[in-house]
Amino acid sequence: MDYFMQKNQKQSESKYLANESGFAFGVTLLLLVVLALLIAAGVQWASQDIKRAGKYKKTRESFYIAETGIQRAVNFFNYDGAGNSPGAAANGFDDELDGTTWPAAFANTAFGTGNYTVTIDDNDDNDGDVDDDVDHTVVLTSSGTRNGESTTIEAIINRPTYNPASAITTKGNLTGGGSFTVQGACGSIHTNSGFNQSGVSGTVAQGTTASGSCSGATCTASGAAEHPIPIVDPADYKVYAKYVLQSDGTILDQSTGNVYTNSGPNWTFSTSGDGNALFGDISQPAGTWKMNGTDLAEGIFYVEGDINVLGTPDPYEVTIFSEGFIDFGGSGNIVNYQGGPSPDIDQLFLIAGTDLEFSGNPSNQIEGMLYAGEQMSISGTVDINGFIVSANLADVENLVSPESSISGSLTVTYNCTGVSPFFSDHVIVLSWQES
Secondary structure (H helix, E strand, O other): OOHHHHHHHHHHHHHHHHHHHHHHHHHHHHHHHHHHHHHHHHHHHHHHHHHHHHHHHHHHHHHHHHHHHHHHHHHOOOOOOOOOOOOOOOOHHHHOOOOOOOOHHHHHEOOOOEEEEEEEOOOOOOOOOOOOOOEEEEEEEEEEEEEEEEEEEEEEEEEOOOOOOEEEEOOOOEEOOOOEEEEOOOOEEEEOOEEOOOOOEEEEOOOOOOOEEEEEEEEEEEOOOOOOOOOOOOHHHHOOOOEEEEEOOEEEEOOOEEEEEEEOEEOOOOOOOOOHHHHEEEOOOHOOOEEOOOOOOEEEEEOOOOOOEEEOOEEEEEEEEOOOOOOEOOOOOOEEEOOOOOOOHHOOEEEOOOOEEEEOOOOEEEEEEEEOOOOOOEEOOOOEEEEEEEEEOOOOOOOOOOOEEEOOOEEOOOOOOOOEEEOOOOOEEEEEEOO
């Protein structure tokens, strides 16, 4: 009986073990199926990730190409070394919006193995004219393409009004001598080139900085970042002048249209000498206009050429725009003309297309801006409440050469205030987005 019991027990154990082996095999098979499914899913996901990564790489490449288009368009609007730039203050971005000066090179421009196209559009300035820029703001759209992938970037750019950070700003070298004083909240000097001060008597309340080397007692930094410089075309402001000293030797009164001619001592429109009270002490010897005396009308003058101011009435209100140089040596009570068409024009005093030399000794403080398209030299006893700019666009005129200078008893007070009608030489990007 024991034999049969042992046999039955062994048979039961054998069946149990057989059942266990079958269960393990089933579990193993299930795990293999699950693992195979996971591997298949992983391969699929990895394949998709590889595709997505490849697509992302291509879109980033096209993005950077589109960004290059934006940067090149921005550079296109910035002034070059000669003071040339599209989108200047005279008409904003009008010539680009209507296609007059928008370069064909911005269409399908090759860059690396891709290309970009940049277009320009008027922003929503509520004037109802998409070709008329009234707020000096436009929208640039750049589309970059590479390997069949395209990305578009939109950027809003603006040409800001010029607001100087310093009382005296020059693009070229500047020298300082004598007992000059620069004071006020923005009473500083900056040059985008080098500054060299002789002696230690000059004082600058907020210090002197130079993008090149800075040498002298008032220097605070060499290698400083460049400051914006306004690029001014005097011709843009001819419309605001009451009197135009014309290149042919005549004088135009723009308010009436009368043209005065000179014969001997008389300035005449209709009756001999009827212009003498206005222009009796204005002449044009050797092609250069000259003011020297008391028979001078007050107002805004525009000069087609150069002008030398030797003497003026006392007191006297005048603002001068000149296509060439201004050599101002007048003394007495002189102020910039305050009867202009707008407060920003009233802030101007002497605007020279080339050189500006101010060596007079006015008895009062002059309020306003002095600008030289090339170099400037300010000496004598001059007290200015405002700011001075030299754009150093060239060195063609020899009235002031080869670099700008301040000397004598010059005093400039600048408190970061004043309204400028001029625009910066660089546009700025207000915002941008990938679309």
